[in-house]
Amino acid sequence: LAAVGGICAALVARERSGKGRVLTTSLLRAGVHCNAWAMSSYFAFGRVVKWGERDHTGNPLATVYKAKDDKAFWIIGFESARHWPTTVHVVGQPSWLEDPRYKTPRERRKNEKLLKELD
Numbered sequence: 001l002a003a004v005g006g007i008c009a010a011l012v013a014r015e016r017s018g019k020g021r022v023l024t025t026s027l028l029r030a031g032v033h034c035n036a037w038a039m040s041s042y043f044a045f046g047r048v049v050k051w052g053e054r055d056h057t058g059n060p061l062a063t064v065y066k067a068k069d070d071k072a073f074w075i076i077g078f079e080s081a082r083h084w085p086t087t088v089h090v091v092g093q094p095s096w097l098e099d100p101r102y103k104t105p106r107e108r109r110k111n112e113k114l115l116k117e118l119d
Contacts, residue, residue: 002030037062037078059105060112061087080105 002025010021032039038049041058057063061077061084077083084105088096096102101111108115 002026002033057112058109060108060115080108084108 006023006025010023014020041047041049059078059080061075061080064072064074066072075087077087085097088094100107101114102108
């Protein structure tokens with residue numbers, strides 16, 4: 001994913017400047033980025049994130065779900081407040097915007113088990 005972002009940025013730069021770019025990526029940096037939330041929770045609050053507990057992530061927009069064809073997919077919306085309106089429209093649940101259980105990121109976190117309705 002890091003490489004894709006770099007390639008896209010390099011293509012835009014080439015289009016604008018006419019010059020190519022050299023692209024490098026780091027698996028270590030990508031791994032740290034992917035685990036930053038868990039590491040921040042641990043180092044800031046001493047809270048150990050338990051992987052595999054899909055309904056205890058703290059953010060229902062940053063977890064895995066199952067599609068109708070039984071294939072798993074990730075939603076990576078770490079900015080819950082910003083991504084929530086678009087997500088509820090995409091999954092066909094615009095009423096969740098006004099539902100008090102999901103009104104704020106804090107309420108969504110408290111009620112994230114209920115959001116298994118997305119499956």
